Every structure is written in C-alpha cells, then in structure tokens.
Amino acid sequence: MHQESTVARSFFLLTGIVLIFQSCNLSNEKNRSNTTNEAKDEQVKADSKKVTADTAYIEGQALYAEHCMICHQTDGSGVSGLNPPLIATEYVVGDKDRLLGIVLNGSNVGLEVNGSTYSNAMPSFRALSDMEIAHISSYIRNSFGNTATPVTEEEVMTYRDKNEK
Amino acid sequence: MKTSLLKKVNFLILLALVLVVACGEEVKNDTPAGPKLAIAADNAGIEVPEGFGVIKVADSLGKPRHIAVTPTGGIYVKLRETVDGKGILYLTDNDGDGVVDTQKGFGDYGGTGINLDDNYLYASSDETIFRYPLDANGEATNTESPDTLVTKLINRRSHASKSFTLDGMGNIYVNIGAYSNACQEEDRTKGSPAMNPCPILDSAGGIWQFRIDKLKQSYPEGERYATGLRNVVGLDWNKSNNKLFVTQHGRDMLHTLFPEMFDTEESAELPAETLYMIEKGDDAGWPYIYYDQIQEKKILAPEYGGDGKKTGGEDAIDPVTAFPGHMAPNALLFYTGDMFPEKYKNGAFIAFHGSWNRAPEEQEGYMVAFVPFKEGTPSGDWEIFADNFAGAEVIRSPDAAKHRPTGLAQGPDGSLYVSDDSGGTLFRIVYNGTH
Numbered sequence: 219m220h221q222e223s224t225v226a227r228s229f230f231l232l233t234g235i236v237l238i239f240q241s242c243n244l245s246n247e248k249n250r251s252n253t254t255n256e257a258k259d260e261q262v263k264a265d266s267k268k269v270t271a272d273t274a275y276i277e278g279q280a281l282y283a284e285h286c287m288i289c290h291q292t293d294g295s296g297v298s299g300l301n302p303p304l305i306a307t308e309y310v311v312g313d314k315d316r317l318l319g320i321v322l323n324g325s326n327v328g329l330e331v332n333g334s335t336y337s338n339a340m341p342s343f344r345a346l347s348d349m350e351i352a353h354i355s356s357y358i359r360n361s362f363g364n365t366a367t368p369v370t371e372e373e374v375m376t377y378r379d380k381n382e383k
Numbered sequence: 384m385k386t387s388l389l390k391k392v393n394f395l396i397l398l399a400l401v402l403v404v405a406c407g408e409e410v411k412n413d414t415p416a417g418p419k420l421a422i423a424a425d426n427a428g429i430e431v432p433e434g435f436g437v438i439k440v441a442d443s444l445g446k447p448r449h450i451a452v453t454p455t456g457g458i459y460v461k462l463r464e465t466v467d468g469k470g471i472l473y474l475t476d477n478d479g480d481g482v483v484d485t486q487k488g489f490g491d492y493g494g495t496g497i498n499l500d501d502n503y504l505y506a507s508s509d510e511t512i513f514r515y516p517l518d519a520n521g522e523a524t525n526t527e528s529p530d531t532l533v534t535k536l537i538n539r540r541s542h543a544s545k546s547f548t549l550d551g552m553g554n555i556y557v558n559i560g561a562y563s564n565a566c567q568e569e570d571r572t573k574g575s576p577a578m579n580p581c582p583i584l585d586s587a588g589g590i591w592q593f594r595i596d597k598l599k600q601s602y603p604e605g606e607r608y609a610t611g612l613r614n615v616v617g618l619d620w621n622k623s624n625n626k627l628f629v630t631q632h633g634r635d636m637l638h639t640l641f642p643e644m645f646d647t648e649e650s651a652e653l654p655a656e657t658l659y660m661i662e663k664g665d666d667a668g669w670p671y672i673y674y675d676q677i678q679e680k681k682i683l684a685p686e687y688g689g690d691g692k693k694t695g696g697e698d699a700i701d702p703v704t705a706f707p708g709h710m711a712p713n714a715l716l717f718y719t720g721d722m723f724p725e726k727y728k729n730g731a732f733i734a735f736h737g738s739w740n741r742a743p744e745e746q747e748g749y750m751v752a753f754v755p756f757k758e759g760t761p762s763g764d765w766e767i768f769a770d771n772f773a774g775a776e777v778i779r780s781p782d783a784a785k786h787r788p789t790g791l792a793q794g795p796d797g798s799l800y801v802s803d804d805s806g807g808t809l810f811r812i813v814y815n816g817t818h
Contacts, residue, residue, distance in 0.1 A: 283743060284639075284642075285573075285639070287742050287743055288635075288636055288638075288639045288740060288742050289739075289740075291739065291742055291779070291780035291781075291782070292742055292743055292779050292780060293779065293780050293782075293783075295780045295782040295783070296780075296782070297739040297780075297781055297782070298781065298782060298804075298805065299446075299463065300739070301739070303782075324569070324572070326540070326570070328540045334464075337540040337541055337543060338540075338541055338571075339540075339541060339570040339571055340571070341569060341570065341571045341572035341573070341575075342569065342572060345573070345574065
C-alpha cells in the first residue's frame with residue numbers, strides 16, 4: 219500500500235508536523251475532538267517526526283476508506299467507464315487547486331482522464347473539515363504509485379476562502 | 384518449365400496431405416456436418432459444466448457490449464466506444480472453425496444495445512436507436528445512412544446506455560436508466576435528502592415502448608411501459624409466455640451513505656440484483672424501495688425513512704429471481720436452442736459484468752448465471768453456468784478482472800456467445816457431450 223518514495227514521504231512528514239501544530243492552534247469547526255488533538259499533541263512531543271507523518275498518512279488512509287474507496291477502489295484504479303482512476307493522472311498529482319475543486323465541489327461532467335470518459339457523478343465533500351480534505355488529498359497524491367507534494371490544511375482553507383462564499 | 388512441374392508436384396503432394404488430414408479430422412471429430420470447431424484446450428480459461436466447451440471467437444475488439452448473431456452465423460458487436468471511428472463490428476468465420484476470419488466496421492457512435500429481426504439490424508447510441516435494412520445474407524445495408532427509429536432519449540451520462548429488445552410483434556422496449564443512484568438532491572452525497580416524489584421518473588427510470596414501423600419517435604410517440612427501474616441493461620422477450628423480462632442493477636452505497644445502518648459486508652451483499660417479469664404498467668419501486676434477497680422483502684430505502692428493516696412498496700412488483708448485490712446483470716437471454724441439454728431449454732442466461740460497489744470487500748460476479756424456467760416461471764434456483772472470467776480467485780477492483788461478461792447471443796446452432804468489454808474478447812460456448 220505504501221508505495222510513495224522517500225522524498226514524498228519526507229514532504230509528507232514535514233507537512234504532517236505543520237498540520238498537527240495547526241490543528242492545535244487554529245480553531246477548526248470540524249475537528250473530531252479535543253481529546254484527539256491533545257493525544258496528537260502528546261505524540262508530537264513524545265515521539266519522532268516519523269510517527270507524526272505516519273499518523274497523518276494513516277488518517278488519510280482511513281478517510282479514503284470511509285469516503286472514496288467504494289468508487290475509486292482499494293488500489294485507486296477506479297472503475298472503467300464509471301469512476302476515474304487516481305493513478306498516474308494530473309487531476310490527482312498536478313495542480314492542487316484543481317484537485318481541491320473536485321474534492322470540495324464534486325464533479326458531474328463526464329470527466330475525461332487519460333483518454334477515457336467516466337460517467338458517474340462524484341459527490342461534494344465540502345462537509346469535511348479542512349484538515350480532513352488535506353489528509354485525503356495528501357493521501358491520494360502519495361499512494362497507488364503517486365508521488366506529489368502533500369496538501370496542507372492552510373491550502374484547503376485558502377482555497378475555500380477564494381472559492382466558497 | 385522445370386519450376387512449374389515442381390510446383391505442380393508440390394501442389395499434388397500438398398493436396399494429398401490436406402485430404403489425409405481432413406479425413407483424419409473427420410474421423411476424430413465424429414461430427415458428419417461441418418469442420419472441427421476450434422475448442423480451446425483449457426476452454427480459454429472459462430469454467431463451464433461437464434460436456435461444454437469454449438471457443439475463443441475473437442479478441443482485442445475494444446469494448447464489446449451487446450451482441451447479435453444472424454441465421455448464417457455472422458456476428459454483430461456493439462462497441463461502447465468507437466474504434467477507428469466504427470461503433471459496430473460485423474464478424475464472420477469463413478472456414479467453420481468458429482474463429483473469426485473477417486471483420487468490418489460501421490456506425491460512428493458508441494453504445495450498448497444491438498438486436499436483429501428478420502429484416503433489420505437495430506443498434507443504439509446513448510440517445511438514439513438506429514436501424515439498418517438487412518440483405519439476403521444478413522448483412523447490414525445503408526451503413527452510412529441508417530433510419531432513425533427512436534431519438535432524443537435523455538442522456539445525463541449516469542446509466543445512459545439504451546439497451547433494448549424486440550417482441551416480434553412490432554414493438555421495441557427501451558431502457559431509459561435513471562441518471563441517479565437513489566434520487567437524492569445531490570447524487571451519491573451523504574446527508575443529501577431524497578426528492579419526493581422523484582422527478583427523474585417522468586423521463587427515465589423505466590422501460591419505454593415504441594413501434595418498429597415508425598421513424599423518428601421520441602417520448603410523445605412512446606409509452607412508459609414500466610417504471611421504478613433504476614437501470615436495466617439486460618432485457619429479453621420470453622416467447623414461451625410472451626412477456627418482457629428485465630434485469631435491474633440495484634442501488635449502490637448503503638454503507639457509505641448510511642454507515643450507522645449498514646456495515647461494509649451488508650452493503651456489499653445488499654440490495655439484490657433483480658430479474659423481473661414485466662406487465663404493462665408495472666412499477667418496480669425505485670427509488671422508494673429496494674429488494675433485500677436475504678429477508679426476501681421489499682425494504683423502504685433509507686433516503687425515504689427506511690432503516691434496513693421497514694418494508695415498503697406494497698404496490699411494487701416482486702422480482703422472479705434475486706441475486707447478490709452489485710454483480711451487474713448486463714445481459715439476459717432466454718435459451719431457445721436445441722444444442723444444450725434439456726434443462727437449459729427456455730431458461731434464462733444472465734451475463735454478470737462483476738461488481739465494483741463491494742469495496743472494501745472482495746468483488747464478485749464475473750460470470751454467466753442460469754435460471755431454469757418452465758412456462759415462463761423460474762422452476763429452480765439460479766446457478767453459475769460459466770465462471771472464472773476474472774481469471775483470479777480474488778478480485779479487489781474490477782480493473783483486475785481479465786474479462787467482464789457484458790453481452791449474450793444465441794447462434795443458429797444453439798451455441799451461446801458471450802462478449803467481454805474488459806479484454807475485448809468474444810467467447811462461444813458449445814455443448815459437445817451427449818444428451
């Protein structure tokens with residue numbers, strides 16, 4: 219499952235730490251609970267950077283399983299003609315704003331990915347928190363053979379400020 | 384001169400050899416009529432019951448959906464997407480071994496539906512049904528300018544394929560799938576409320592009936608023959624009781640949308656994929672209910688106040704057969720041939736495309752099922768007839784499946800043809816045991 223390169227993992231690791239600190243300092247309306255944050259805080263203090271990054275990755279993985287896997291599949295391969303793959307596509311590893319646009323607003327345009335079109339509607343995930351969106355986006359950008367810079371909670375917040383009224 | 388003589392001698396030797404081989408074949412084959420069918424030694428990887436064999440008729444055809452076979456054995460294939468600008472293939476076997484030798488293409492549109500009657504070939508895009516007059520050999524004519532039989536049918540991408548069948552009495556029955564999973568305001572979105580009544584049902588989510596003797600028909604000329612059907616891909620007219628039968632793809636995502644009511648295992652098994660016998664005016668209940676094959680009940684959809692137990696749809700029809708969830712019954716064929724053993728006569732073959740909506744559980748159903756029938760009613764449980772199209776024990780995602788059964792057709796000799804839109808393969812299943 220963890221196919222990301224060392225470089226990507228390091229990025230992920232650093233971002234993971236930033237994310238954790240942000241989640242403690244910023245009041246996030248959808249944070250799961252204070253207890254979770256405190257637990258994470260403790261973990262940061264107590265343990266190495268590696269553990270923190272793994273936690274962020276595992277969070278992303280769990281969120282992917284809950285919200286995305288049913289359509290995009292366990293290996294990100296999608297479903298021919300219906301749900302696009304998340305593997306080797308610029309929609310996932312390319313421009314972050316475009317990816318966030320799809321994750322937050324959904325997509326029902328018959329998206330063409332790598333020469334094939336996909337007919338199913340993708341729901342909007344705007345109900346999830348900035349942190350959750352960042353975790354999911356970072357997870358798919360660094361799984362299934364993908365390697366790309368992670369998406370931070372701040373980037374999600376900025377995107378929402380610009381695009382959601 | 385010398386060379387020419389040599390050639391003649393060579394030719395004679397060759398001819399003699401051919402004759403010897405041919406005689407040998409005939410003795411071995413023990414079938415006085417026709418040459419030997421090229422039955423694959425391993426049945427091309429497909430598991431079939433004792434006495435059956437599989438011929439790999441063609442491969443690498445793109446994405447073949449439904450198929451139709453002429454009385455002379457010519458094969459029409461509808462492609463999901465055009466290949467080199469052609470959306471219909473006509474395949475012929477010239478030497479009688481069952482393997483395709485020549486191929487030609489026409490029709491500049493992708494789609495799923497294709498069917499034949501004595502006079503015409505019918506084929507559908509996702510909005511229109513075209514027809515092509517047949518010549519005496521069963522070959523389509525006017526391939527560049529077909530008649531438009533039915534047009535302007537709704538296409539909103541989701542469940543857009545216009546599968547159809549004919550009743551032999553001048554009518555054509557067309558599926559117009561619902562462009563939605565469960566008629567929520569926002570499709571497939573957790574927490575989005577359902578629309579009540581569901582407005583999609585006015586122009587989709589059912590079977591529409593049209594005539595085959597009128598051109599350029601659309602909704603005003605057609606009749607909604609049945610409603611409450613989410614998406615039907617398999618349809619066939621049962622000649623033993625003169626009724627329409629259809630296979631419906633049940634709704635998706637019970638766990639994803641209602642995790643507090645359904646765990647991932649329940650969501651993988653439920654709801655049933657269903658085989659319905661349709662009378663004019665029937666309502667199968669979508670989106671308000673779904674069929675639960677374990678409780679054997681029509682259950683109120685959670686979007687409409689259900690909890691996985693409350694029943695509903697008192698006026699909705701029950702399926703004649705229910706299958707496990709999400710296996711995607713993509714083709715239905717009532718077998719009227721004489722080749723297969725008696726138990727198969729007038730029974731239903733169903734091509735299951737195989738699931739995707741079972742993740743994270745294992746995917747299932749890359750196979751052809753059989754339901755025995757007597758006088759238009761199932762006379763026993765369904766069973767797997769042809770299996771292992773996926774080519775692996777465990778399939779986690781549909782892209783890993785080698786083949787995905789999509790279309791069915793009966794050959795003039797009673798063979799069963801199966802198309803696969805994953806590997807682009809066409810299989811022909813024959814019975815070579817003794818009755």
